[in-house]
Amino acid sequence: MANTPDAAVAPVQSSTRQQALECLRELVGHPGAEFHDGQFEAIEALVDAGRRALVVQRTGWGKSAVYFVSSLLLRRRGAGPTLIVSPLLALMRDQVAAAARAGVRAVAINSANALEWDSILEQLAADEVDVLLVSPERLTNPSFRENQLPELIRRTGLLVIDEAHCISDWGHDFRPDYRRIADLIEQLPESVPTLATTATANSRVVHDIEEQLGAGVLTLRGALGRESLRLGVLTLADSRDRLGWLLTHLSDMPGSGIIYTLTVSAAEDTARLLSEAGHHVLSYTGRTDPADRERAEQLLKDNQVKALVATSALGMGFDKPDLGFVIHLGAPSSPVAYYQQVGRAGRGAANADVLLLPGSEDREIWQYFATASMPSEEKAAAVLSTLADAGSAISTVALEARVDLRRTPLELLLKVLAVDGAVERVGGGWRSTGRPWIYDAERYARIAEARVDEQDSMVIYQDTAGCRMEYITSVLDDETAAACGRCDNCAGRWFPTDVAAAAAESAGQTLRRAGIALEPRLQWPSGMDRLGVGVKGKIKADESIFEGRVLARLTDLGWGGALRELFAAGAPDREVDPGMLQACVQVLREWSGADGRTTPWSGGGRPAAVVSLPSRGKPRLVESLAQGIAGIGRMPYVGQLQLQHGGPTGGRGGNSAYRLAGVWDRLVVGPELNDALADFQGQSILLVDDLVDSRWTLTIAGRALRQSGAAAVLPLALAQAG
Structure with missing residues (x-):
């Protein structure tokens, strides 16, 4: 009797291995293909034991073979379709193509194929799909979460989390939406096997993933060295x-x-x-x-x-x-x-x-990019307070007008708060759940420290x-x-x-090539009335600036290095470097149409005078740049705009609505500048600045100059952020 269990299990194992090997050979298109070390062990754990497994193997090892072969075997045994959470459209395209080679009926639901969703849902209902790939962002979509996900969970035969390092705060490509998967795993019956795969995980990331997969995880970790x-x-x-x-x-x-x-x-x-x-x-x-x-x-x-x-x-x-x-x-x-x-x-x-x-x-x-995925305690508190006070759902656009965050970091913060259960996405936008949320300063400090260690x-x-x-x-x-x-x-x-x-x-x-176009703002941000600024819709043509020029972006390979040094925290204010001034002159020369390739001065005509923006951080730099250009271009420098009400508020990085509110009515044409401009009514003005970020400072300064009689305002700046 002691031998009975082994005798009973052996034929199943043998059958599973043979069936799996046949599927593998169909998948790779090679009749002599064999499993790599660990591949069948993972398949066996999923198909025969219904376990949760983590596979950490080098790129090219064949992780996708594990879940496609497992999917086929489970489907043959009557299981429902496999649900694969996959992070990239390119990855989905490759996986669907690979699945088709092995006879796996795979489909994807993502932002790029919205017109196909109804057809895909019909195929799922008819049990004509073996593998469904979804992006992690789908898991936060209210319609998908409420209408499709419950049925998927009920029928799922295998859950696959591809590029699973995205689950972990410690992963190099952490994505808040991936944290939703832990909730998804909890909703699945214990009998449904789960597979997480990644090629890029150190021990800290592995332990983090194991904790989120739950108890009893089988971790198969191979050598990462690549002989090729x-x-x-x-x-x-x-x-x-x-x-x-x-x-x-x-x-x-x-x-x-x-x-x-x-x-x-x-x-x-x-x-x-x-x-x-x-x-x-x-x-x-x-x-x-x-x-x-x-x-x-x-x-x-x-x-x-x-x-x-x-x-x-x-x-x-x-x-x-x-x-x-x-x-x-x-x-x-x-x-x-x-x-x-x-x-x-x-x-x-x-x-x-x-x-x-x-x-x-x-x-x-x-x-520059180190802490992009980490929420600010101050910003998180502002978002939570705003949503709590609203009492109903608020769209991201409307929330952006009430909280000083740009769209991308705001959406990232909302995802983090949603994963932590403090907010939820519903039809119409976002709303507070009322659950308490505590900023985990210690956790974020550990992550920041880990990032520095990785850089070292x-x-x-x-x-x-x-x-x-x-x-x-x-x-x-x-x-x-x-x-x-x-x-x-x-x-x-x-x-x-x-x-x-x-x-x-x-x-x-x-690298010495200088000059990039600076597009003018054409539309006022929505919700400005909430911030006490009575504008909306399109910016009037007779109040807008024209297309301008910037010497370079701070991230450029060429002039970017010198500009990053110039605008680094604590860098002293000094007069413009002669080489940088000459580069700006070259930008103006090309902008004027002298190269025969560009529209002369972007349609605004040659400027008759030069005006500079006041700068609290780099006054010598801006004034010397404006005076230098005026001298070389034989245009009079007539002065700078005047700050009032303490000047612009806020720093770099805020969203459009708050950035506009921070400069509204704070830049004016003072009496002296107004007198000087009297000789240039109906002519173009060159407006000089140092660093451009949101473009609202230039927009409001240009509006003031247009209202004082300038026919066109042509902005020129040394650097553009980002």
Whole structure:
């Protein structure tokens, strides 16, 4: 009798393995395919034991095979459809295509296919769907949560949480919507198996995910080292040399690949430079239209472009097995994020090259983005108070007019508060639940400290004399970390270090290139009456500023570095640098139409005089810039506007409504300036400022000048935030 359980279980295991292997071979299209270590163990835990499992395996290991094979086997046993929570549209497209190859009927519900939702719901009702992929944001949608989710929960045969590090505060890509999954797991019957997968999790993230999955989690964690990757670091003097290196050696890189940058402007500038030099590349950022993103992904997969120059917007889930290289123009802020991005390469090829070109400005950019996902106690309290006082649901737009937060951070804060149960999204907007909410200062301090540690680890990675693969995997708590024998420290530099003089000069010209368009505000923010400002709708044509110019963004590769230093906290006020002044003059020269390519002065005509904005932080800088431009351009400098009521209130980063209220009626044309402008009635005025953020200061200053008789106001600023 003692042998009876084993004898009974053995045939089931054998049957499950054989069936699973047949599904795997259909999925990958190879009759001789075999499971990687750990794949069948995960499938068995889900299908035969109905367990909750966490799979932490390197990119390319085959995590999607686990849940597609499990889905097929469970469906054959009468289970309902698999629900996969997946973070990216690109990931969903690849997964649906992969599922179809194995005969899995997979569909997705996301923001990009709203017209298909009714058809998909009909298929679900008819039990014609094996796998449903949804974005985590769907879980917060009131209609989906109330009308579709209960039935899905009732019928779900397997729950899959893809890119599960997003659950964790400690993950490099924490998303508040993912925290909803813990609630979803609690609603599922205990008999429903759950699978969480990720390639990028250290021990702290793993423990966090395990706690959210619940008791009895089976964690299968494999070696993270990638034999196909050849890592290297090349430290060059500056952005000029780094871009010059790309121009010199991009053609030598194997196959097609990805060039990662830290900012949107860097991606766009780099793509333009490489394209102008004859390289077939495209930029890919958060600003790229979704349809253009999909097209760019396909062109890269088809090897129709040499590279996509991308921000982190191209990351999780993008699957091109033969991707030949990944180059980083600037280092990501953590080894986890870096490993996730380099994992795009060499998934189905024996060799792929990975090169990091770190920049001196990296730390500044890391700090700029470091606390983006952490709520401010003051802002959270303001949101909760406003919702509690309202008594009914408030739309995000209306709430934005009552709380001094921009749309994106406001939406992020609302998601955090919703996950914590303090607010809820309903038809018509957001409302308070009445549940108490306490700001967890200790938790956020720990997260901030962890972010700094991660940044330090990236610096160590750059400077280490040891094996780079061993270091990066050991930081991810891989106990099997070992020397790779392939990286530049193990086997010597495998990449050239020279920069062609012509390429460096071309890169230098790009970096010296100055001037970006500054679009005027056309519409007053909604809800201004609540803030005591009686404007709404479109800004009157005779009160608006014209299109202007900015020397550069603070995040630009070229002038961005000098401008970040100029506007850094504690930086002294000083007269404008002669080189920066000359760059502004060049911007004006091109703006005037002298290059034959632009509309002369954006349709406003040549300015007759120069006026500056008053600055409490950089008065010498602004006045010297205005006077310098006036002198070189042979235009009279007639003075600056006057502050009243204490001048503008609020700092950078607030939302449009509050930023406008903070400058409303606080910038006026004083008596002296008004007298000086009397000689320029009906003519254009050049309005000079230092740093542009929301554009409302320029808008209100320009409005005052227009009301004083200026026919056009043309704004010029040194820098634009973001």
